Amino acid sequence: MTPGRSTILAIAALIWSLPLQVLAAPQPLQTNLEYSVKANYLVRFAAFVEWPATSFADSRSPVVICVAGRDPFNGVLERAARAQTAHGRALAVRRPRTAEAAAGCNILYVGRGGGSLVPAGPRPILLVTDGAVSSDRGMIHFVVSDDRVRFHIDLQAASRSRLSISSRLLNLALSVRGG
């Protein structure tokens, strides 16, 4: 691969993305709001999903919410998680840098560039993907629909990973795969 070619591509991308950024620039608040909602949802998911007992070291181990890749939440996630509990456990937020580290998560949000950190194989980790980041779908996949943050659920994948998702959550999903 030649550097000139990659440079051209980068310039081209910049050119193409320029109008998008110009367009997006007047709405930074809306983006912030979107991620603020998503951060809240991540915290709420902890209450609607049950993990197998082996997922936690002991009864006082927190539910660990991880953000893989670039963190779009800008501290909102920590704030949302701070005062909350789920199943009698505290919530903890981490940002693993390796797949091994990510293996200790209970909820894993895959941000931009975080796909490589997803541990291989079926593990009891609620994998949350974001339509704004990639089209690869985890067990829960955020999308924006009618100006609202909604999600799709892949129940099959969750079952495979021995996670059970509350029917009340399933009711709210735009679509549920499997089950």
Add this chain to the structure above:
Amino acid sequence: MPWVARLRSSRFPIVALASLLVLLIAGVAIAVLSERSLRVQTAREAGAQADLLASAVSGALAFDDAQAAQDYVDAVQVNPNVLAAAVYDENNRLVASFARQGETVPPVATPRPRTTVFQDGRLYVVRPVEEAGQTLGTARLRVMETPAAQRFSRYASLLLVLGLAALVVVVLAVAQGALRRANRQLADRAAELVRANNLLQQQMIEREKAEEALRQSQKMEAIGRLTGGIAHDFNNLLMVASSGIELLDRTEDPKRRRTLSAGVKQAVERGAGLTRQLLAFARRSPLRSEVLDLRSHIEGLRFLLERSLREDIEVVLDLPGDLWPVEADRGELELALLNLAVNARDAMPNGGRLTVSGCNLPGEDGAPDRVCLKVADTGAGMPDVVASRVFEPFFTTKEVGRGTGLGLSQVYGFVRSSGGEITVESREGEGTTFTVCLPRTDKTPQEAGPAPLLPPDEAPAKRRGGGRLLLVEDDDAVAAGVGHMLGDLGYRHVRVASAAEALAMLEKDPRFDLVFSDMVMPGEMDGLGLAQEVRRRMPATPVLLTTGFSEAASAATGEAFRLLPKPYGIDSLSEALTATMAERAP
């Protein structure tokens, strides 16, 4: 307390009132208990519904799905009792709601914990929405308490039973009240009957008294009728006596003087006999049976009968000498005959003949022997209708004021009470015959006449006595006459005017051979009392009593004192004095 008395007197029985009260209390208690349990149940149901809603909307709240929350809230509308339902998020902002007509749902809610509150007839239920420990908001319900109609239908059966019970109680009470009223009326009527009975008895007693009085007045009426005739007779006798006495003073011829004095004496004796008859007739005494010889008795009544009739009526007595004796009351028999005679007189306004005849009627077939008297007149007679009623009390054909209607009923009563019978035969224009039959008696009649008269031709001067007498007499004229007689008979005497004076005299000078006292005198003590006192103090002094009253006379003989009835002649006086002295000084 007055209300207790009023309750007691009311027709509604206390037991029934108490039953109604108990029923009412029981009904209210059941209603209150039921109401309370209903509230508890309502609260439980509403709580369950709110719980359900809270758990259903947790997802919708968690992920801001207002539409889904609204769906759940709308589902609650199915329950008609839910007035309003709302779901608030964790910041108490309204997410979804519905409200019925007239209900409002505030957009921001006051933070509340889990509550269940009754207020203003509504039930407010607040339930937190939680998921796995995360608080997501609240679900709120506003529930109407069970509506009145529904509640009423719950109590309808209870009310029905209570109403039936009350109805039964009221019916029983009314029935008992009616029974009690009937009882009271019955008691009142019984009391009235008792009163009426008492009144009736009182009236009967009064009537008996009135009848007695009427009988008496009837007797007096007969006497009144007699009075005219008696006065006439007395005048004749007085005429004879006064003229005789005047002629006695004018002549010195002993033979003529004797004739004159005999005439005067006879007149006086006839007067004495007349008064005796009157006394016997007027005597008031109950039926006192004695054995009577009808022939001599009725012969003795001839004088009376003739006086009660008019001069144009002839009296014929046809009484055989062998008539059996009967037992009857002398006075009543005389009155009966007199009544029959008066009746006959009134039946013969133009004169006629009254026949009194007697005959013995031997008994047949075991019936007793009887003696019958027939009283027949030659008057107008009477129709059968009248004849059948003549013995009824107060029945009379005479005009008002002329007759009591008791005359023949007295006859009837006398005959029946004497054990006899009376019949009447009458033909119009041919006269009437009354037949009185009295039973025969085996007893022999007593000799009547307490004062046997001496033969008039015996000379009074032959009898002489001697002694000292105490004469007790209140009437000066009588005392003077008797004094002359005593002096004539050879007795000395001292005269006092009362029993008290006599006792004082005896105290002072007890040497009297005899006390000769009148019976009826003024003062505290009468002649009988004096005689008893004298007998007690001086048993050796004999007492001779005298009186003109038949009742006093019977009292004296009852006490075994010798009695000289007034009026008496010098001979009977001499005889009585001699007999009394002989009795007491053997």
